[in-house]
Amino acid sequence: MQARLRDVAERAGVSVKTVSNVVNGYPHVSPGMRERVQQVLDEMGYRPNANARMLRAGRTGVIALALPELANPYFSELAGFVVQVAEERGWTVLVDQTDGLRERELLVAGGVRHHLIDGLILSPVALGSDDLTHRSADDIPLVLIGEKLDAGPADHVAIDNVAAARAATEHLLGLGRTRVAALGHQPGSASESGVAALRLHGWEEALRAAGMHVDEHLVSAVPTFRREDGKAAMAALLESGARPDAVLCFNDTLAIGALRELHDRGLRVPADVAVIGIDDVADGRFSVPTLSTIAPDKASIARTAVRMLAERLEPGGRDLAPREVVASFELVPRESTLA
Amino acid sequence: MQARLRDVAERAGVSVKTVSNVVNGYPHVSPGMRERVQQVLDEMGYRPNANARMLRAGRTGVIALALPELANPYFSELAGFVVQVAEERGWTVLVDQTDGLRERELLVAGGVRHHLIDGLILSPVALGSDDLTHRSADDIPLVLIGEKLDAGPADHVAIDNVAAARAATEHLLGLGRTRVAALGHQPGSASESGVAALRLHGWEEALRAAGMHVDEHLVSAVPTFRREDGKAAMAALLESGARPDAVLCFNDTLAIGALRELHDRGLRVPADVAVIGIDDVADGRFSVPTLSTIAPDKASIARTAVRMLAERLEPGGRDLAPREVVASFELVPRESTLA
């Protein structure tokens, strides 16, 4: 049986609290006593019961990170950052996978494992802003990342997705391309505020600003943001006769699928079709050709999300008004859009 | 303030235990009482404190999964499976990143957050088998995945890494290649039982079985298993004058880096150099060329690891002798080794 404070106390012939004081480095313990107790602690291999501590303290030191899918490199890279940053604060991260299902997103936002976690960082896919309005003060602090749910009563970090898509599109237009397709539209899904909708919007803005016609035949839809969907959507686009000479893929994973489809059809990238993605996942730096992309500052997103959560957990933090942080991004041109 | 059993009990005019009984569906509660209490529960939005339950029950329903790096797609894909399988058992997964550091691996194996988690699934990189010998019965059950620590006092699931590397090498030899390089050696790191050592061993076995000379100039070392290391190691191999006509990369991530380097140097794959990896990560299905690989049965590894943990947690499970499960793998030939 694992030794408890009481066991140690009995063996050392002191009170439980004194042992606790030694364990926690409480200052008013005489050196002799400290040493004696410490020795017994070591002897018995005492390990504090994190659980009991939590119950007592009301804090757990655990935060949850709920992502659509760990297999998507963008999310796994982001998760890596979050785990690392949280670690610096002495927190542990409990990773949840929502599969982008509204039901599961609601579940985590509503607080399964209540009192087990101090806060939640959620990357919503299917959640509407209404879904969060009836969160109460009893609910744990929530920070949303990556997708804007307008007027949601929660903190939010994300890049400006409209601007990102616009920057990417402008980059393509800057190459002299005239038929810039948008790959990654998600018509039915979520509200007008989903990532896909925002990025589509940015694409349109860029085209309009350049005085170009927005041809809806150049928009290709996908069910999810996986590589195979990118490949299929690219195929559909090419077979529709839309004849794009550039493609803005709504994320890198889609772009990698698209690159593959272009390759299979003998189309050269970027000579025949230029391709750009969004996310800057590591794969894109090693694909053939390497993938131009919009690189969100993932480290900063992770850091900000954790910091906002921390602020909410401080006394009085719950009363702060919902905050909106816009993370920066950067255009990273690589071979797939080489002039 | 979040409602507690006591609050509900007071409001409903019953005892705390009765409310508890209703919450837990305890059978001997009269229908009238059940309904009345349930109504108050709903009214007050009661949510059980997972923490207090844990303390009482001694079980937490949380397991930890400690991986070297989430950004490595093999691990993130595996993590996805583990989370999913654990979910089916009603468990939550706490994901830890060890960065492959011995210190951090020891920390998690030794039980940080003691009593917070019921069990641990660890993918060791730097840990030697000695590091685990003084684990006691007080420690939480441990299941190792992916790397063999011989005679370690813990359950273990992995593919037969020697056989896997041998199969991959034999595949390359079967193409008629005669100078098959091994990319991914890790000389200093860990013991002779690290993945890298096992895979090197498999490579040697295959060469010897084919009656070929084992040329150590065809072995290229890497510091870690990241894409950039694969690229660099490939460059080193080509510049050393070793002139390989095939490369066994010790994982897919390295292979993807290697593919890129070959491409940069104008070498054709597989015409000039055939390439095969191990892991079957999603990227490899979309790279140019698509990557031949050894596909470990990730779903089965995840499922087995979780099952073994579950068995350890059952009464008497702690007394089981350490078990060894060998997961299956499959050769998946793709373009990078097309005949």
Next chain:
DNA sequence: CGCGCAGTTTCCAACGTTGTAAATGCCCCC
């Protein structure tokens, strides 16, 4: 009308820890 019984409900204790307040021991000075 009282007794026993089955079915409900309640009371008590415990899970392991730590904050608070009270108790103890000690030293020093008058």
Next chain:
DNA sequence: GGGGGCATTTACAACGTTGGAAACTGCGCG
């Protein structure tokens, strides 16, 4: 030598929950 003041140690309660045993209820039966 006794009392004040300080440093150290201890006792107690509480965090929110649930298992087990005890207590209560109403009912049928002798």
